[in-house]
Structures are given as structure tokens and as C-alpha cells.
Amino acid sequence: MKSDFSRRFYGQVLVNILYSTLVACLVEIFLIANVDMIVNYLEKTQGSLSPALKIFRMGTATTILYVIAGIGIFSLTFLLLQRKSIRYIGKIAAAIQNISEGDLNIQVEVEGDDEFAMMAASLNRMEADIRELMDKERESERTKNELITNVAHDLRTPLTSIIGYLELLSRGMPMEEEMRQKYIDIAYTKAKRLEKLIEDLFGFTKMNCGKIAMHVGRVDIVKLLGQLLEEFYPSFADKGLTYELTSNVPSLEITADGNLLARLFDNLINNAIKYGAEGKKVLVKVEAEEEVVSVSVVNFGYVIPEGELHLIFNKFYRVEQSRSTATGGTGLGLAIVKNIVDMHGGTISVTSDLNGTVFQVKLKIDFDVNRENFRAIG
Numbered sequence: 001m002k003s004d005f006s007r008r009f010y011g012q013v014l015v016n017i018l019y020s021t022l023v024a025c026l027v028e029i030f031l032i033a034n035v036d037m038i039v040n041y042l043e044k045t046q047g048s049l050s051p052a053l054k055i056f057r058m059g060t061a062t063t064i065l066y067v068i069a070g071i072g073i074f075s076l077t078f079l080l081l082q083r084k085s086i087r088y089i090g091k092i093a094a095a096i097q098n099i100s101e102g103d104l105n106i107q108v109e110v111e112g113d114d115e116f117a118m119m120a121a122s123l124n125r126m127e128a129d130i131r132e133l134m135d136k137e138r139e140s141e142r143t144k145n146e147l148i149t150n151v152a153h154d155l156r157t158p159l160t161s162i163i164g165y166l167e168l169l170s171r172g173m174p175m176e177e178e179m180r181q182k183y184i185d186i187a188y189t190k191a192k193r194l195e196k197l198i199e200d201l202f203g204f205t206k207m208n209c210g211k212i213a214m215h216v217g218r219v220d221i222v223k224l225l226g227q228l229l230e231e232f233y234p235s236f237a238d239k240g241l242t243y244e245l246t247s248n249v250p251s252l253e254i255t256a257d258g259n260l261l262a263r264l265f266d267n268l269i270n271n272a273i274k275y276g277a278e279g280k281k282v283l284v285k286v287e288a289e290e291e292v293v294s295v296s297v298v299n300f301g302y303v304i305p306e307g308e309l310h311l312i313f314n315k316f317y318r319v320e321q322s323r324s325t326a327t328g329g330t331g332l333g334l335a336i337v338k339n340i341v342d343m344h345g346g347t348i349s350v351t352s353d354l355n356g357t358v359f360q361v362k363l364k365i366d367f368d369v370n371r372e373n374f375r376a377i378g
């Protein structure tokens with residue numbers, strides 16, 4: 001492509017040279033014929049020539065004059081033919097100067113298909129890339145500041161409570177054993193929340209930096225979900241919730257990192273318990289097809305506003321801040337879920353309405369390995 005541009009450009013220059021040469025030759029022939037005729041006429045009518053006209057009777061000087069005139073005519077003609085390219089080069093040079101001074105809102109119109117057009121297109125792309133890079137840098141700086149602010153706030157809140165209750169206990173003030181135990185329980189709960197926040201923060205940071213290595217193996221996703229739901233039984237009981245696991249296959253093995261997958265669904269189930277307590281029930285559905293398994297975690301509690309659904313997987317994003325703070329959310333759980341799904345080459349989506357809030361994860365499966373299990377579907 002680049003060589004084609006070069007050939008067209010050099011071809012255009014060559015054509016302009018030929019045109020300029022032709023024009024110079026025609027004008028030269030016209031001048032030689034007419035000037036010589038005029039000089040002869042003046043010489044016959046006036047008997048003698050003025051000093052200026054005598055130059056045209058001097059062979060060498062006359063030749064030099066005609067050569068100079070020819071060069072001038074050629075140069076002027078060539079310049080006129082190339083003026084569009086020269087003007088275009090000027091635009092490109094001005095744009096480069098503006099970009100070098102920090103103005104990234106300059107766009108050079110791409111005219112034609114020669115090397116200058118390619119240069120203008122490349123300049124526009126470079127400008128767009130620089131602008132995008134600067135936007136990313138600003139976003140990175142904003143995110144870093146947001147991270148520091150959120151982490152400082154989320155660490156300080158439970159830490160302040162822990163220090164306060166431990167200070168009361170350390171004073172040795174007389175108090176009922178029931179009240180003492182209550183303070184200890186509150187401090188312990190706050191400490192566990194602090195531990196969860198730190199774990200989420202380190203986990204998210206490691207995932208973002210690509211420092212978590214996947215240990216891939218065969219994982220029975222139906223069995224994994226069943227075990228996780230049993231482990232959450234005390235939390236379900238504490239919130240007055242029931243749960244149900246349904247699957248269209250008795251078991252299903254996929255290629256995945258078992259620990260990361262457990263963390264993924266642990267976060268989704270924990271999220272359903274926190275925000276679905278009003279609905280009294282949590283459903284986990286497994287639907288296997290030939291190439292994809294879909295796992296849906298459904299709760300019937302708080303409905304997420306439609307305008308906030310696209311933000312739900314952003315780090316530190318919380319639906320209804322006061323509500324999230326009350327439930328102890330760190331704002332990192334769903335961001336971690338999204339990262340784990342991406343690491344496994346899957347997809348995750350969320351819908352929320354009066355029929356329930358549904359987090360749906362889709363992961364690839366090997367049909368041949370699960371051929372026997374799929375017979376249960378039909």
C-alpha cells in the first residue's frame with residue numbers, strides 16, 4: 001500500500017515536470033520567434049538599436065537570457081501545479097506544530113490518496129491515540145485517588161468501632177457479663193469485616209496486575225454449587241432465607257480453576273443473601289447446553305435501578321450507599337466476580353425487576369467429556 005502511494009506521488013510529480021517543461025518550451029519558442037522578429041523590425045525602421053535591444057544581437061548573452069527565462073517559466077509553472085500539495089503540506093506542518101504545543105483537538109482533512117493523505121491520516125490516528133492515552137492516564141490517576149479515599153474510609157470505619165469497644169473493655173470498668181460479651185462480639189464482627197475488606201482489596205489488586213496464576217483442572221460445577229450452598233446454611237438461617245439448587249444435569253465437569261470458581265460463586269451467593277433477605281428465598285439454577293453452562297443466582301429482594309445495572313461490576317460501586325454500608329459491602333465483590341469470569345473466558349450479566357435480581361454466568365464446557373451427563377437432559 002505504501003509503495004502504491006509512493007508511485008502515485010512520484011508519478012504526479014513527473015507529470016507536473018513534463019507539463020512545466022512543455023509550457024516552458026512553448027513560451028520559449030514563442031519568445032524567440034517574436035522577440036527576434038520585433039528586433040529585426042526595429043532595426044530596419046530605426047536604423048539602430050538601443051543598448052537594451054543590442055543584447056539580443058549578442059549570441060551568448062541572448063542564450064543566457066532565454067535560459068534564465070525558460071528556468072523562470074518552468075519554475076513558475078511547476079509551482080502553480082504543485083501549489084495544492086504545498087498548501088496541504090503547510091496544513092500538516094501547522095497541525096504537527098499545534099500537537100507539539102499540546103493542542104489535541106486538531107484534525108487534518110484527508111484529501112486524495114497520495115503520501116500526503118496517508119501522512120494526514122496517520123497524524124490523525126496518532127493524535128487520537130495520544131488523546132486516548134492521556135484520557136486513560138487521567139482515569140488511572142482518578143481511580144488511584146478514588147481507591148485511596150475509599151480504602152481509607154472503609155478501613156477507618158470498622159477500625160474506629162473496634163478501638164472504641166476494646167478501649168471500653170480495657171478500662172476494667174464494672175459491667176455485666178452480657179454487656180461485656182456483646183462488646184466483644186461487636187468488635188469481632190467489625191474485625192471480620194475489616195479482614196474481608198483487606199482480602200477483597202488484595203485479591204482485586206492481584207487480579208488487575210495479572211499476579212494471580214490460574215491452576216486449571218476438572219471441576220464439577222453442580223457439586224461445587226451444592227457444597228457452597230451448604231456452607232452458607234448458617235447465613236441463610238440468620239437472614240430467614242431458604243435456598244434451592246436446580247440443574248438439568250446430575251453433574252457437569254468444566255475446565256476451570258476450582259478455587260477461583262468457588263470465590264466467584266461465593267461472592268454471588270453472599271451478595272444474594274445480603275440484598276435478598278426481603279425476598280425470603282435464593283435460587284441457584286444450572287442450565288447446561290452442548291457448549292455452554294449457564295449458572296443463575298437469583299434473589300427476590302432489593303430491585304437494582306435500571307440506570308445502575310451497567311455500573312454494577314465497577315470497583316467500589318455500591319447500589320444505594322446507605323444500604324450497602326449497613327450490609328457491610330466493600331464494593332469490590334462484583335468487580336472480583338467480573339475479573340474471574342473474564343479470566344475463564346466467560347460472560348456475566350445482570351437483570352433486575354419485580355421478578356427478581358438475576359446474576360447469570362456463562363462458561364464454556366466440553367461436550368464430549370460430559371456426554372453421559374447430557375443424556376439426562378433429553
